[in-house]
């Protein structure tokens with residue numbers, strides 16, 4: 001990607017910059033879209049719904065402007081204290097953004113969940129509304145056309161309705177260009193080259209969480225939290241040592257994560273290590289310990305300890 005220096009950005013009189021938040025039901029492809037636009041993995045993705053927990057900021061740099069993407073946790077009716085905290089992140093974020101992109105998958109009919117979220121957007125009149133029709137690679141042309149029509153009838157204040165596919169990279173540049181046009185005139189908000197404002201430690205814990213989510217049963221994902229105790233850069237070798245904990249809510253879940261003779265945990269460790277090596281650009285030694293924090297999703301003290 002073309003990334004001229006920050007000063008060049010600042011000098012363009014028609015440069016635009018601002019904040020965009022992608023909202024939508026769980027699993028509609030918000031995190032995958034964020035990563036595809038930024039060009040690097042800043043948000044973890046999973047086939048399990050509701051895996052996004054933090055408001056991660058990814059930055060997209062273009063000659064004409066800059067987009068700060070705030071990837072929020074899916075809006076949902078909260079069932080736990082964690083759920084309530086996630087919803088309040090969404091509320092605070094949406095009060096501040098310039099554009100809200102409501103993600104609606106091309107391959108699923110609009111349902112009550114989508115309508116509920118669309119109605120919530122009425123409380124944020126300042127933000128311009130854009131419909132992003134995701135996963136068009138997974139739907140036939142007539143189905144996409146039908147979906148575009150249904151979406152145009154969902155609200156009457158759309159600034160744009162843009163069909164895309166993140167995995168097949170269809171129309172991503174169009175989306176970026178359109179979003180930049182909707183941003184206010186402003187100098188760049190982040191220096192060129194910044195892809196996220198997330199710290200290394202939280203990016204590493206998210207990559208570990210993503211690896212633990214693969215292959216576990218549906219109810220388990222919400223019970224997993226990851227913390228990093230230590231990141232040690234070795235002087236004698238081109239190696240980074242990482243010491244991390246995987247927290248679950250019950251003893252029985254601990255067994256599931258570890259697997260028979262520790263096989264599953266080894267797999268998780270290998271997958272996470274591979275992703276972390278791509279991030280830090282060095283060989284990684286990863287030590288993972290599985291611990292139980294009883295019912296942490298419902299317990300304020302435990303939530304604080306796990307960084308929520």
Ligand SMILES: Nc1nc2c(ncn2[C@@H]2O[C@H](COP(=O)(O)OP(=O)(O)OP(=O)(O)O)[C@@H](O)[C@H]2O)c(=O)[nH]1
Pocket residue numbers: 024025026027028029030031032033044045046047048049050051052073074134135136137138164165166167168
């Ligand atoms: N076919 C297809 N699948 C996609 C596309 N984008 C995302 N997916 C898949 O949809 C699933 C969910 O994607 P995510 O990006 O994690 O969805 P999300 O909306 O961030 O989910 P939450 O974190 O649960 O809110 C994953 O299995 C992705 O691989 C796409 O463009 N085409």
